[in-house]
Amino acid sequence: MSASCSSGQSGPSVDTHPCFSKDAHHKYARMHLAVAPACNIQCNYCNRKYDCANESRPGVVSELLTPQQAVEKVRAVKAKIPQLTVVGIAGPGDPLANPARTFETCERIAAEFPELQLCLSTNGLTLPQHVERIKALNVHHVTITINALDPEVGAKVYPWIFHNNRRIRGKKAAAILIRNQFKGLEMLVERGVLVKVNSVMIPGMNEDHLLEVNKVVSEKGAFLHNIMPLISAPEHGTYFGLMGQRNPEDGELEALRARCAGDVELMTHCRQCRADAVGMLGEDRNAEFTMDKIAPSAPFFAPAAKNIIPIQLSSSSVSERTPAANEEATHEPRRVKGAVTRRLAVTSKSGTHLDQHFGHAERFLVYDASPHGVTFVEERNAQQYCFGDDHCGDKESALSLALKTLTDCEAILCERIGFMPWQSLEQQGIQPINRFAGEAIENALMSYCAEQPEASASGVACVR
Numbered sequence: 001m002s003a004s005c006s007s008g009q010s011g012p013s014v015d016t017h018p019c020f021s022k023d024a025h026h027k028y029a030r031m032h033l034a035v036a037p038a039c040n041i042q043c044n045y046c047n048r049k050y051d052c053a054n055e056s057r058p059g060v061v062s063e064l065l066t067p068q069q070a071v072e073k074v075r076a077v078k079a080k081i082p083q084l085t086v087v088g089i090a091g092p093g094d095p096l097a098n099p100a101r102t103f104e105t106c107e108r109i110a111a112e113f114p115e116l117q118l119c120l121s122t123n124g125l126t127l128p129q130h131v132e133r134i135k136a137l138n139v140h141h142v143t144i145t146i147n148a149l150d151p152e153v154g155a156k157v158y159p160w161i162f163h164n165n166r167r168i169r170g171k172k173a174a175a176i177l178i179r180n181q182f183k184g185l186e187m188l189v190e191r192g193v194l195v196k197v198n199s200v201m202i203p204g205m206n207e208d209h210l211l212e213v214n215k216v217v218s219e220k221g222a223f224l225h226n227i228m229p230l231i232s233a234p235e236h237g238t239y240f241g242l243m244g245q246r247n248p249e250d251g252e253l254e255a256l257r258a259r260c261a262g263d264v265e266l267m268t269h270c271r272q273c274r275a276d277a278v279g280m281l282g283e284d285r286n287a288e289f290t291m292d293k294i295a296p297s298a299p300f301f302a303p304a305a306k307n308i309i310p311i312q313l314s315s316s317s318v319s320e321r322t323p324a325a326n327e328e329a330t331h332e333p334r335r336v337k338g339a340v341t342r343r344l345a346v347t348s349k350s351g352t353h354l355d356q357h358f359g360h361a362e363r364f365l366v367y368d369a370s371p372h373g374v375t376f377v378e379e380r381n382a383q384q385y386c387f388g389d390d391h392c393g394d395k396e397s398a399l400s401l402a403l404k405t406l407t408d409c410e411a412i413l414c415e416r417i418g419f420m421p422w423q424s425l426e427q428q429g430i431q432p433i434n435r436f437a438g439e440a441i442e443n444a445l446m447s448y449c450a451e452q453p454e455a456s457a458s459g460v461a462c463v464r
C-alpha cells in the first residue's frame with residue numbers, strides 16, 4: 001500500500017514498514033520484543049508459551065525480556081540487520097496489561113534509536129487510559145484486536161476480562177472490552193496515531209459479524225484491517241482447540257475479505273508472527289539473538305527460588321474437606337504485606353512437577369502463591385473421574401465432587417485437561433491452565449502469579 005491512508009488518516013509514513021507497504025516488505029525488517037507476559041483478558045484461542053523454540057504462532061516466545069534486555073537485543077539486531085525499521089511489542093500477553101515494562105521499553109528505544117518506528121499490539125481493554133502516553137512517546141501505530149461489535153458474539157470469544165481489579169465474565173465483560181476498544185480507536189485517530197485493526201476469523205462464530213466490524217472500524221478511521229485466520233489445534237491446549245473449533249478452510253478467508261464493504265484497506269500478507277519474531281517478513285531469525293548469545297554473562301531473571309517454602313506431603317496434610325463454610329470461598333486474590341497472594345491448585349503425580357492430566361488426579365495440591373514465593377496449604381482428595389474408556393462411570397457427579405473441593409481456588413494448573421472439565425471449571429470461575437505442563441510446581445505457580453495484571457502493575461520484573 002502507499003503512504004497515504006485510505007481512511008484519510010494523516011500522520012506518520014508507512015513506506016518503510018514491512019507489514020504495511022508491499023514495496024517495503026522485501027526491503028525492511030521488523031522485530032517483536034517479548035517484554036509483556038501478562039494479559040488482562042482471556043481469548044478462547046490463546047495459549048501463551050514462554051520458552052518455546054518450535055511453534056510459530058502468536059503468543060509464543062523463546063524467552064521473556066526485561067526492558068533493559070530488550071534494548072540490548074535491539075542493539076544486537078540492528079548491528080546485524082541494518083534494514084531494521086520497526087520495533088513492536090505484541091506480547092506474548094498484552095502490552096497494556098504490562099504498562100510499566102512496555103513504556104519503559106518504548107522510552108529506552110526512543111532515546112537510543114529515534115529512527116526506529118515503534119508499534120504496539122493490544123486487545124484495547126485499557127487503551128483509553130494509555131492513549132496520551134502512547135501519543136507522547138510518538139508510537140508510530142497501534143494494532144487493536146477487535147473480534148466482535150456485539151457482546152453476545154464477544155462472550156463466545158472472551159470468557160473473562162480483568163477490569164478495575166475484578167474478574168468479569170460473559171456479555172458484561174465483552175461489552176466493557178468492546179466499548180474500550182472503540183473508545184481507544186477514536187482517541188488515537190483524533191490524535192493522529194495510525195490504527196490497524198486485527199480480527200480473527202472464527203468459522204461459525206464471527207465471520208458474518210466481521211463484515212459489520214469492517215464497516216465500523218472503517219468509519220472510525222482505522223487505516224488497515226487485518227482479518228486473520230484462527231489458528232486452532234487440540235495440542236495448543238486452548239479452549240477452542242479442545243472443543244474442536246475448526247480453522248477457516250481454503251478460500252473462506254478470501255471470500256470473507258471479498259465481501260467486506262468498508263473503505264479501509266485490507267491487509268493480506270500478515271504472517272501471524274511469534275511475539276519475538278526478528279527479520280524480514282516470512283523469516284524468523286530470533287534464534288540468532290537469544291540473550292545467551294548476545295549477552296552471555298548477564299544474569300537472567302528467575303523467580304526468587306530462595307523464597308520457596310519446601311513442600312512436605314504428609315498424611316496429616318491430606319484433606320477430605322471442601323473449604324469450610326466460615327472460610328472465605330473466593331477466587332479474588334488477597335494482598336498480604338503488599339504482595340498479591342492467590343490460592344491455586346495443581347495436579348501432580350510426582351508431587352514436584354505438573355505431570356498429571358486433570359482427569360487422572362486423585363488429589364489436588366493446594367497452594368498460596370505470589371510472584372515471590374509459594375506456600376503449600378494442603379492436599380485435598382479428588383475423586384478421579386476418568387479411568388479410560390472402559391471404566392468411566394458417573395463422570396459428571398465425580399467431576400462435580402472434584403470441583404467442590406476447589407471452590408476457593410482461582411486457577412488449577414495441570415499437565416492436560418479435557419473439554420468437559422475445562423468448561424465446568426470455567427463456569428465455576430476457576431481458570432484451567434495447562435501452559436506450564438511439565439514444569440516444576442513452584443516455578444509454574446510463581447510464573448502464573450507474575451503474569452497476572454496486578455503483579456505487573458506492582459512492578460514485578462519478569463517471569464521465566
Ligand SMILES: C[S@@+](CC[C@H](N)C(=O)[O-])C[C@H]1O[C@@H](n2cnc3c(N)ncnc32)[C@H](O)[C@@H]1O
Nearest residue numbers: 045058059090091093094122123145198230231
Ligand atoms: C498474541 S496477541 C498479543 C497482542 C494482544 N494481546 C492482542 O491480543 O492483540 C497478537 C495477535 O495474535 C492473535 N492471536 C493470538 N492467538 C491466535 C490464534 N490462535 N489464532 C489467530 N490469531 C491469534 C491475537 O488475536 C492478536 O491479534
Ligand code: SF4
Nearest residue numbers: 039042043046093123
Ligand atoms: S488479548 Fe492477546 S495475549 Fe491476551 S489472551 Fe487474547 S490473544 Fe492472548
Ligand code: SF4
Nearest residue numbers: 019030270271272273
Ligand atoms: S504479525 Fe503481521 S502485522 Fe505483525 S509483524 Fe507479523 S506480519 Fe507484521
